[in-house]
Amino acid sequence: MSNTIIQFKNVTKQYDSDPTVLNDVSFEIEKGKFYTLLGPSGCGKTTILRLIAGFTEATTGEIYFNDKRINQVPANKRQVNTVFQDYALFPHLNVFENVAFGLRIKKMKKTDIEAKVKEALSFVNLSGYEAREIKEMSGGQRQRVAIARAIVNEPEVILLDEPLSALDLKLRYQMQYELRDLQKRLGITFIFVTHDQEEALAMSDEIFVINKGKIQQSGTPNDIYDEPINRFVADFIGESNIVKGTMTRDYLVEFVGKRFECVDMGMNTNEPVEIVIRPEDLEITSFDEGMLQVNVHSQLFRGVHYEITGIDQDGNEWLVHSTKKANVGDNIGLKFAPEAIHVMRFNETEEDFDKRLDSYTEGDANEQ
Ligand SMILES: Nc1ncnc2c1ncn2[C@@H]1O[C@H](COP(=O)(O)OP(=O)(O)OP(=O)(O)O)[C@@H](O)[C@H]1O
Numbered sequence: 127m128s129n130t131i132i133q134f135k136n137v138t139k140q141y142d143s144d145p146t147v148l149n150d151v152s153f154e155i156e157k158g159k160f161y162t163l164l165g166p167s168g169c170g171k172t173t174i175l176r177l178i179a180g181f182t183e184a185t186t187g188e189i190y191f192n193d194k195r196i197n198q199v200p201a202n203k204r205q206v207n208t209v210f211q212d213y214a215l216f217p218h219l220n221v222f223e224n225v226a227f228g229l230r231i232k233k234m235k236k237t238d239i240e241a242k243v244k245e246a247l248s249f250v251n252l253s254g255y256e257a258r259e260i261k262e263m264s265g266g267q268r269q270r271v272a273i274a275r276a277i278v279n280e281p282e283v284i285l286l287d288e289p290l291s292a293l294d295l296k297l298r299y300q301m302q303y304e305l306r307d308l309q310k311r312l313g314i315t316f317i318f319v320t321h322d323q324e325e326a327l328a329m330s331d332e333i334f335v336i337n338k339g340k341i342q343q344s345g346t347p348n349d350i351y352d353e354p355i356n357r358f359v360a361d362f363i364g365e366s367n368i369v370k371g372t373m374t375r376d377y378l379v380e381f382v383g384k385r386f387e388c389v390d391m392g393m394n395t396n397e398p399v400e401i402v403i404r405p406e407d408l409e410i411t412s413f414d415e416g417m418l419q420v421n422v423h424s425q426l427f428r429g430v431h432y433e434i435t436g437i438d439q440d441g442n443e444w445l446v447h448s449t450k451k452a453n454v455g456d457n458i459g460l461k462f463a464p465e466a467i468h469v470m471r472f473n474e475t476e477e478d479f480d481k482r483l484d485s486y487t488e489g490d491a492n493e494q
Pocket residue numbers: 141142143144147165166167168169170171172173174321
């Protein structure tokens with residue numbers, strides 16, 4: 127049996143006010159994993175959730191749930207529950223009744239409702255809070271009530287639309303752990319929306335990075351961090367140094383007037399490229415030993431490391447995370463390993479990136 131639970135095939139969504147909210151989006155969601163839709167405000171994340179939940183219809187394209195086309199299936203007939211940003215709890219009902227609400231609508235037997243609500247509240251560590259009013263609950267507790275209300279219906283998929291954004295930072299971290307742990311214990315699919323890249327990296331099995339109504343890249347947090355396919359992804363995920371360069375020949379790339387060994391993934395000779403080097407991959411050394419030379423522009427102490435910026439001879443700014451100190455105004459050298467240089471094509475799409483890698487690895491196999 128297929129492990130795919132949700133599939134989007136060439137889905138487009140248009141509004142009169144916004145003609146390309148989603149532009150030909152295709153993806154597959156597998157059962158039992160934690161997915162994150164990550165992207166800046168207005169990129170179309172919530173629209174994808176609303177299409178899955180059945181709160182809005184696709185303009186074109188197909189949406190499948192367990193291999194059945196569900197474009198016209200109403201929201202209440204879908205095996206999906208949503209946890210909203212503001213939790214959408216009923217303020218006049220207590221915790222028990224908030225969680226029981228959906229089951230009462232389904233006209234479930236009273237004893238079954240009691241058992242299920244108890245179980246759901248225990249899952250989110252709220253046993254004993256049944257009689258509390260919503261206004262007597264803290265932000266984190268309200269969040270857990272909202273989750274209990276979603277899981278009590280035993281949906282196959284839970285959609286979470288920026289559910290942690292109302293919480294302060296400490297509670298937010300705690301809830302990240304709790305949500306991740308809950309998803310593992312329940313074993314059901316979570317689709318989580320955020321614009322916070324750290325949150326996405328910490329929580330997800332798979333991330334879809336979205337911009338301007340298109341999925342820019344999908345993959346595990348490691349894949350996306352280590353192999354961003356274009357400038358948008360490299361910039362949006364983590365901190366990056368991005369400069370322009372040219373592939374001079376296989377495994378050699380030129381930038382800031384010098385040639386460096388790099389890991390080549392099927393680029394053409396003389397092809398203009400963009401280079402990404404993460405700040406933690408740059409090491410401070412003496413001016414003469416440096417592979418690049420920069421003049422130190424600023425330095426901030428960040429507890430675990432110093433955050434240093436330096437300007438090279440071409441005027442590019444380099445961000446360095448280093449346990450070593452530098453002094454503003456000093457000329458210093460920077461060192462890095464060939465594997466730290468990540469070479470990207472200009473504006474490459476995920477489809478073209480995959481094709482390039484396929485033909486490159488096939489080429490490798492033919493040479494052996
Ligand atoms: N009902 C609607 N009518 C018209 N335009 C809409 C409607 N809903 C969303 N849009 C537009 O669609 C675009 C994408 O919205 P969406 O809510 O999916 O973005 P988002 O990535 O979730 O953003 P945010 O992080 O700010 O919630 C926006 O430009 C928005 O103005």
